[in-house]
Amino acid sequence: MTPTTPGTTTIRLLALREQYERLKPRIDAAIASVLDRSAYIAGPEVADFERWFAAHSGARHALGVSSGTTAIELVLRALGAGAGDEVVIPANTFIATAAAVIAASAQPVLVDVDERTGSLDPSKLGDAVTPRTKAIMPVHLYGRPAPMAEIADAAGHVPIVEDAAQAHGARYRGRRAGAMGVAGCFSFYPTKNLGAFGDAGLVTTSDDRLAARVKLLRDHGRVSQYEHAVIGQTARLDTLQAAVLRVQADCLDEWNARRRQAAAWYREMLPREICPPDDEDGSESVYHLFVVRVARRDAFRAHLDARGIATAVHYPLALHLQPALAHLGYARGDFPVAERLCAEVVSLPMHPFLERSQVRYVADAVAEFLRG
Secondary structure, eight states: OOOSSTTOOSBOSOOHHHHHHHHHHHHHHHHHHHHHHTOOSSOHHHHHHHHHHHHHHTOSEEEEESOHHHHHHHHHHHTTOOTTOEEEEESSSOHHHHHHHHHTTOEEEEEOBOTTTOSBOGGGHHHHOOTTEEEEOOBOGGGOOOOHHHHHHHHTTSOBEEEOTTOTTOEETTEETTSSSSEEEEEOOTTSSSOOSSOOEEEEESOHHHHHHHHHHTBTTEEETTEESSOOOBOBOOHHHHHHHHHHHTTHHHHHHHHHHHHHHHHHHSOGGGSOOOOOTTEEOOOSOEEEEOSSHHHHHHHHHHTTBOOBOSOSSOGGGOGGGGGGOOOTTSSHHHHHHHHHEEEEOOOTTOOHHHHHHHHHHHHHHHHO
8 A cells, every 4th residue: 555656645634525425416416406496594404404413412402603613602602701701721722712712702711631631631620710710611622522520520600611623423421512511512614523515613502591692693683684682793504504514414423433443443453552542431432533642743744644644733732832822821831731742642544434454554654653
């Protein structure tokens, strides 16, 4: 499986083309149906997808929105977050988690993460929660559920909002991601386990009042065609994206199961010390990413690239070191675990169509590097 020419990718990080090809007739028909009716906003496909997602997640409501970032912002606004309020988030996550807090006019408060999982460390919440804390927002990083029971114990009466952007279908102690906190926020960015053909997102909640508020905020506060109860924004899930998502949703459980199989092969073939930890009892990751830790990351990635194996880094810079968040006042060294992880993590190929022979090829290349 060695590439025939330098730079040729033998094993890709993602398999978006394969996903489309498997469902091409159904996806094309769903898109054509929307085009034929020319109903691009609030078409029946949106409500159909929302019903499916609510049933799948176990939440009473699922509300399509324009992106995962917007989902977080709208939930925080619906909770009443604003100037002077704080939202606790992990230091190791994509910047959208913090950006959405700021968009809601609140202040992100960072906490360090667990060395093994990279998720928010519940033992650090005691110092972070104050009377100004409006919400705690754990991230189900890489598709692995955060330790929600421990977080809930530490949170007390503070609402928990799940950043479930990478965790479509993940389970924690029998409950799906997005159905454990006061709300769950999902992204359908094309690379996600359930991805749209552009930007899209969704909010899950079983709180009727919160759902009603999000529904207003996503559509200019509209209560009738030209009557608006509150100031909202343009944050709807469009009908074309909903149509695509509804078709692919039927494959989500199967594709997640295939990801778990690929992860099992990786664990069988790779040295245990570089692999992410196994799922805890009662937990079920959906392996949005398969992330290993390697000390000489640049050399490691170059070694795999030379063998046609695509890799990525999620994420190379902890939030407190992001230039855009310098105004938060943190400094290097404030969150040492997040900094160590950000210096060592590497994402290996992970998608539903990986074959055992491909995982073996990756594992052999990794072993070759580690021996060297």
